[in-house]
Amino acid sequence: MTVYDIIFYLFALITIGSAFFVVTLRNIVYSAFFLLFTLFGIAGLYVLLSADFIAIVQLVVYVGGILVLLLFGVMLTHKITNVQIKTGTLQIIPSAVAVLVLAFALIKIFLTTNWKTMELVSQNSSAQGLGVLLINQYSVVFELLGILLLIALIGAASMARR
Amino acid sequence: MIYEFLSNITGSEILGAIISAFLPLFLFILPFALIAVLLERKVSAHMQDRLGPMRVGYHGILQTVADILKLIQKEDITADANDKTLFNLAPILVFAGSYAVFAAIPFSSSYLGSNINLGLFFIIGISGIVVAGILMAGWASNNKYTLLGAMRSAAQLISYEIPTIMIVVTILMVTGTLNLKEITELQSGYFWNWLIFGGNVTGIAKYLLIPFMIVGFVIIYISTLAEVNRTPFDIPEAESELVSGYHTEYSGMKFAMFFLAEYANMFAVSAIVVLLFFGGYHSPFGYLGNTFGITWLIPIEQLLWFTFKGVGFVLVQMWLRWTLPRLRVDQLMAVCWKYLIPIAFVNLLIVGLITLL
Numbered sequence: 442m443t444v445y446d447i448i449f450y451l452f453a454l455i456t457i458g459s460a461f462f463v464v465t466l467r468n469i470v471y472s473a474f475f476l477l478f479t480l481f482g483i484a485g486l487y488v489l490l491s492a493d494f495i496a497i498v499q500l501v502v503y504v505g506g507i508l509v510l511l512l513f514g515v516m517l518t519h520k521i522t523n524v525q526i527k528t529g530t531l532q533i534i535p536s537a538v539a540v541l542v543l544a545f546a547l548i549k550i551f552l553t554t555n556w557k558t559m560e561l562v563s564q565n566s567s568a569q570g571l572g573v574l575l576i577n578q579y580s581v582v583f584e585l586l587g588i589l590l591l592i593a594l595i596g597a598a599s600m601a602r603r
Numbered sequence: 604m605i606y607e608f609l610s611n612i613t614g615s616e617i618l619g620a621i622i623s624a625f626l627p628l629f630l631f632i633l634p635f636a637l638i639a640v641l642l643e644r645k646v647s648a649h650m651q652d653r654l655g656p657m658r659v660g661y662h663g664i665l666q667t668v669a670d671i672l673k674l675i676q677k678e679d680i681t682a683d684a685n686d687k688t689l690f691n692l693a694p695i696l697v698f699a700g701s702y703a704v705f706a707a708i709p710f711s712s713s714y715l716g717s718n719i720n721l722g723l724f725f726i727i728g729i730s731g732i733v734v735a736g737i738l739m740a741g742w743a744s745n746n747k748y749t750l751l752g753a754m755r756s757a758a759q760l761i762s763y764e765i766p767t768i769m770i771v772v773t774i775l776m777v778t779g780t781l782n783l784k785e786i787t788e789l790q791s792g793y794f795w796n797w798l799i800f801g802g803n804v805t806g807i808a809k810y811l812l813i814p815f816m817i818v819g820f821v822i823i824y825i826s827t828l829a830e831v832n833r834t835p836f837d838i839p840e841a842e843s844e845l846v847s848g849y850h851t852e853y854s855g856m857k858f859a860m861f862f863l864a865e866y867a868n869m870f871a872v873s874a875i876v877v878l879l880f881f882g883g884y885h886s887p888f889g890y891l892g893n894t895f896g897i898t899w900l901i902p903i904e905q906l907l908w909f910t911f912k913g914v915g916f917v918l919v920q921m922w923l924r925w926t927l928p929r930l931r932v933d934q935l936m937a938v939c940w941k942y943l944i945p946i947a948f949v950n951l952l953i954v955g956l957i958t959l960l
Contacts, residue, residue, distance in 0.1 A: 444617060470742060474689065477735050493721055497728040505731025505764070509757055512738045516750065568721055568781070 449489055456482030473511050480504050494568040623716065627705045635914075636866040640667045643921050650925045677855035682745075685852065689743035694853065694860035696736030701864040703729045704871045709784045711884045711905035722783035723771055726875060727764065730830070733868075734760050737839075737849050740861075744852035752848030755932065756832055756839035762939045763829040763836075769947035770823040773954045774879050777802055777812070787883030794887035799880040804958075811957050818950050820880045822943050824916075827872040829939070831865065834924040838932055873916035877909065884909040 459478035466472050480503045487496035575583045641656070641664070648655030656663030681690060707722035709715040719725060734757050741753020777798065778786050790797050799816050801809035829836035832848075840848030850861045877883060884905035891900060930938065 471689075474735070474739060477732075481732070493719065494724075497721055497724050500728035500731055501724075505728065505734065505761070509731070509734050509738065509761060512735065512742075513754070513757070516738065516742055516754070 445489070449486070452482045452485035452489065454482075455479075456486065470512075470515055473508070473515050476511070477504060477508055480508065492567055494571055624706075626714075627710070627716065628702065631710070632702070632705070632863065632867045632870070635870055636863050637667045637671075639866050639869070639914075639917060640670070640862075642918070643924075646918065646921045647925045650922075671859070674855060674859045679855040679857065680852075682852060684745045686743040686745060689739050690852075691857070693736050693740035693743055694857045694864075696739060697733055698860045698864040698867075700730060700732035700736055701868045701871060703732070705867070707783060708871065708874050708878070709787055709884060710909055711902045712784075712787075713902040714906065715784060718782070718784055720780075720782045723775075723781045723786070723875075723879075726871075727768060727771065730760075730764075733864075740853070741849040744849070746852055748845045749849050749851050752839045752845045752851070755845075756849060759832070759836065759839060759935065760830055762936065763826040763943075766822050766826040766939065766943040766947045767830065769944065769951055770819045770826075771879075773815075773819050773947075773951045774798065776951075776955050776958050777804070783878055783883070787878060787885060790882040791885050793889065794882065797880065797882040797885075797887075808957055808960060812954065815950050815954050815957070816880065818946065819954070820876070822947050822950070823879065824876055826939070826943060827876065828920060828923070829935070831868045831872050831920075833869070833920050835927040835930050836935060837924075837929060838935060869917050869920060870913055873913045873920070874909070876916055877912040881912055 456479055459475040459482065462475040463472045463479060466475065480499065484496045484499040484504075487493075487499060644666070645655045645663070656666035659665040659669045681687060704726050706716040707719060707725050709718075737756050737760075738753050741749045741751075741756075744750075774786070775781060778789055780786060780789075786798075789803055792803070794800070796803045799813075799820055801812035801816060804812060832839050839845075840850075845851070850858060853861060886904060886908045890904050891897075893901065
């Protein structure tokens with residue numbers, strides 16, 4: 442076991458353990474806070490794969506943005522309205538079937554794929570290459586995605602004004 | 604680099620990493636907080652024509668030490684209605700978030716926690732954890748004042764992150780790198796190479812850049828001031844309406860952790876401003892080590908210069924705190940969305956055009 446392995450297992454444990462609690466806990470605020478650790482663990486795993494840019498974007502977008510939005514939503518409704526928000530189990534049989542099928546498919550793919558292993562290349566930074574690719578090869582897609590996000594923003598703003 | 608040095612001395616990578624991770628805390632944040640708390644009280648007192656703490660030590664120098672001893676002895680109160688787990692976790696999370704920022708700050712050319720290429724972006728990203736921690740503290744206290752304070756704080760942090768990022772992008776366009784050490788090295792030499800004076804760009808572009816750099820500096824200073832919840836942006840802990848915001852229910856050492864995180868944040872934010880606009884750890888006039896030919900003196904001088912500049916901006920924060928009244932919530936949002944963000948956008952465009960020329 443090298444230091445790398447120890448850190449990998451630590452982050453994997455954080456991710457899987459907290460993801461388990463996100464699903465099983467009854468209190469929805471707890472679930473939301475455990476999601477923080479899941480997202481953080483995933484960011485750590487990205488760093489270990491030397492995808493530093495994606496790791497930080499993960500932190501900015503998910504932890505700083507989506508998770509906080511989620512917490513706002515939960516906190517503004519929880520304990521203020523009389524409705525107690527709890528996660529319960531509904532429709533056990535269909536969901537169990539669906540989950541089993543999905544798990545089977547994933548395991549099958551995992552076992553049958555011919556994985557290509559590469560030597561770990563110590564990259565300087567993934568951000569520069571990513572930027573060059575976005576501007577040159579995928580510039581149309583990039584612009585279209587920007588327009589899509591702009592439409593979503595304008596839509597959200599106009600809905601909030603109503 | 605300090606990490607290699609430590610792992611050579613201790614003979615183990617892990618031990619070296621752990622020691623170098625604790626260094627900024629014990630060498631920097633704790634002494635800084637000790638001095639800054641006293642300084643804050645003294646500065647405020649002298650601004651209001653008072654004397655401030657005078658009893659412990661000469662002119663009250665040991666006041667903070669006494670305060671900390673008092674905080675250690677205090678009972679750790681957890682009210683029955685508090686959510687125990689989250690209540691205990693929140694101060695740790697807030698402190699961890701604000702301490703993680705120090706991992707990427709270069710204190711001097713030979714002391715830097717991690718020389719990552721996206722250092723500046725990392726600092727912005729990791730502060731998201733602080734927001735979650737504040738919300739956690741506010742919710743777990745189960746008290747309407749704390750919840751309101753936490754909500755305000757989170758809303759403010761998120762809104763003011765936008766102008767900060769706009770200015771960071773502006774800097775990125777001039778420097779072409781997000782690596783904080785490289786940004787600092789670009790500003791080496793004398794003080795007219797600092798980014799507020801246009802960086803080491805040559806020719807007419809340098810003079811064109813200066814006014815826009817000053818605008819950028821003012822915007823990032825205002826928005827980072829709002830991010831650390833200092834007056835005039837301290838509505839999250841407005842004493843007159845919300846008791847003291849999200850840490851109302853905390854006592855003893857947990858309160859001390861929030862306090863420490865707040866002061867660590869104050870310095871971190873000043874350090875970012877210093878790194879981006881005021882040459883980081885570089886001296887404005889050259890080094891004594893170079894004049895006398897003593898190379899080991901240079902990093903120490905750089906550390907001193909960095910601390911000096913950072914504490915200077917912390918002093919400006921204190922000065923503003925005791926000068927300006929608090930903003931209302933709607934004014935706070937108006938300042939951010941109606942003034943800072945449009946100005947930052949225009950600034951970004953103009954700086955982009957100038958760097959293209």
